[in-house]
Amino acid sequence: MGNFPTVLMMRDFGTEAQKKEWMPGFLDGTKRLAFGLTEPNHGSDATYLETTAYRDGDEWVINGMKRWNSGLHHATHDIIFARTSGTPGDPKGISAFLVPTDAPGFKVEFFWWTFNMPTDHAEVSITDVRVGPEALFGPAEMGLELAQHFVHENRIRQAASSLGAAQFCINEAVRYSNERITWGKKLSVNQGIQFPLVELHTEAAMLRQLIRYTASMLDQTHHMEVTHLVAMCNYRANRLACDAADRAMQTCGGVGYSRHMPFEHIYRHHRRYRITEGSEEIQMRKVASNLFGFGSSKERK
Structure with a gap:
């Protein structure tokens, strides 16, 4: 995408x-x-x-x-x-x-x-x-304006991509745990399986709304007006993709760790997003700048 x-x-x-x-x-x-x-x-x-x-x-x-x-x-x-x-x-x-x-x-x-x-x-x-x-x-003399434009568009693209990958991992882990029989029961009846996936699924649902809102705002206003929202979407979604891939591997056991399932590849691919286009620490710094009213932020939003 x-x-x-x-x-x-x-x-x-x-x-x-x-x-x-x-x-x-x-x-x-x-x-x-x-x-x-x-x-x-x-x-x-x-x-x-x-x-x-x-x-x-x-x-x-x-x-x-x-x-x-x-x-x-x-x-x-x-x-x-x-x-x-x-x-x-x-x-x-x-x-x-x-x-x-x-x-x-x-x-x-x-x-x-x-x-x-x-x-x-x-x-x-x-x-x-x-x-x-x-x-x-x-x-x-104003080339960094172009660079910021580029990375803001890439950050929201990364966020949407990571959200999709995360939801896929969650869905596949749920499917596997519903089909896998251990000790005569579905793996999914165990709360140790359910609760981590519930946490990830809930975060994905919340991020989906923030990403859609932020992407819409990027189309309607200057990108620097929503830089903090872009940063929120980026670092949380990229982290979610890694967490969801890791949990899917754990849920599916040995086969989840193998290359016969896609989770290890998803993890490797999306792990780089926590560094590229500005590391997640840089994204958090942007959010902090807006939240606490320092740096280039003019007002708290």
């Missing part, structure tokens, strides 16, 4: 010329974007990124490294975030560029092997890569 955040970024930040070029390409598959924000030395602290870009005549010259650069297995271009002015830690002074993946100096060093096995997340080196003024994506 997906909500095509790069399309939404182009809609909201692209120039008219970029929209004319890119929107048809998104639809017919001739234009495919990767996302390059994280670096070897900087993840959640994106304002400290070390990739730089400077003007040389009409061109921009970009140098740096990117890590966990998602989508590069099939991308025609990469959204590269680079510091163009200011000092480390300054949220302004970072710009976004649409960089062709076949540009001289742009190199995919390798793809990371993870808990979830091979990925589309690349390690990228950028050495004196030159792009024209048309490659600037969004306002100069």
